[in-house]
Amino acid sequence: MTALKPVGFFLAGLVCVFCFSNPADNNSELKKISENVYVRIVSPDSNAVGNAGVVVFERAALVFDTHFTPEAGREFLAQIRSITSKPVRYVVNSHFHPDHTHGNQAFNDALFIGSTITRRDVLNVDLASMNRAVATAQGQLEKLRRDTAQDTAAAQGQHLRDLKSRQDYLDTMSRQKIIPPVVTLDDSLIIQDGKSEVKLCWLGSGHTEGDTVLFLPREKIAFLGDLFFNEAIPNVQDACMLDWIKTLRETLKLEADKFVPGHGPVGSRKDVETFLGYLEEIKSLVESAIAGGSNMEQATREIQVPEKYSSYKFKDFFPSNVQKMFSEIKAMKIASSPMEGPPKMEREKAK
Ligand SMILES: [Zn+2]
Structure with a gap:
């Protein structure tokens, strides 16, 4: 299978x-x-x-x-x-x-x-994502049905459980309106x-x-x-x-x-200000990591949840916070850097 x-x-x-x-x-x-x-x-x-x-x-x-x-x-x-x-x-x-x-x-x-x-996003992202997932589940369901028909008795149990799970999923999705x-x-x-x-x-x-x-x-x-x-x-x-x-x-x-x-x-x-402080602190920590020469992987490893926010829920999101901030700051630096001119030596000669 x-x-x-x-x-x-x-x-x-x-x-x-x-x-x-x-x-x-x-x-x-x-x-x-x-x-x-x-x-x-x-x-x-x-x-x-x-x-x-x-x-x-x-x-x-x-x-x-x-x-x-x-x-x-x-x-x-x-x-x-x-x-x-x-x-x-x-x-x-x-x-x-x-x-x-x-x-x-x-x-x-x-x-x-x-x-x-x-x-725009409900239609282009959420609805599109649901349509793709339903199409995938339907394809899986059809394949499982074919496989189950050819199965030995020993293998059929798992296939039947998978079939039920896919069918339940499709039933749930058919009740969901976007x-x-x-x-x-x-x-x-x-x-x-x-x-x-x-x-x-x-x-x-x-x-x-x-x-x-x-x-x-x-x-x-x-x-x-x-x-x-x-x-x-x-x-x-x-x-x-x-x-x-x-x-x-x-x-x-x-x-x-x-x-x-x-x-x-x-x-x-004050709570909103504290959350704003969190975002600002991530920005500042990522800027320091970039200034110190870290790449995204190193920054993700080096930057931990600041002590002040250690009681926050959903800490599993933290690495993605660092990575998103890293990529945005890098993209901004590239966008704001001056157009590349001739190499430095040639510029010196041209003076
Ligand atoms: Zn949301």
Whole structure:
């Protein structure tokens, strides 16, 4: 039997944190953080994976992010029903990662809103990735069926287990709908309903190119999505780390005192500043390593999680943080270096 590549976790690369291990761990309740504003802070080990929030307007409710699976989205909706009977008219996706969007289908009647870049990435990256994974699984399933038919009785047991696993995976995927934003913003968008107002802003690239922030000026609350990992090392797979530093500084200009992260507990302004400090420290450590002549491999080995952040979760992401920063700084140096002129000796002669 040829070795089969597991496809069951194809989404893991896109998910902001590691795949959940036990759906039963997902028992987070909605927590009120202001009049009509609620958050659902979830465990990364649950089937929800990423945090979400709700704003209850005069006539309708708005949801910010929808968790990792349709089931988690439905559990979220059931909890919303315990606080309001108003229709969920708006769903804002902070960015395209599945742990913030794959619960969308639980809110089928809502208007889906996100940045123009997030719409692009949902369609070109997430949907494309799912289509590729499904095609791979279908090919594997057909091959397994052929192999199983020719198997000896002894080999059939494992093949039948593999067949079931591929079929379960395809069944799960067939229930998953990828829903992109249908209303998109390039810079900002204001939603008003009664006395409530929310401002959606794209403040620059960071965790992805398309991160959208939700700001409630009256309540002084900002939902930052994955621009803010509170007490955790961030996933930087789709990040622009140097831009992230600038964009996070922009978020600190919002007159908010509660900052809701994509992962981790609700934070204060100081917590966002601490996370910004983490990114700045990685930049500084990588710059020193480059100045000292280290290549990426050496820098990854030499730079360890600074003591100040030793309590952070998701430390397995740390090497990728160093590598991403290394490649961005190197690329910037190459881009900003003067055009190569004639060799030095020839320049001397030309004087
Ligand atoms: Zn993310």
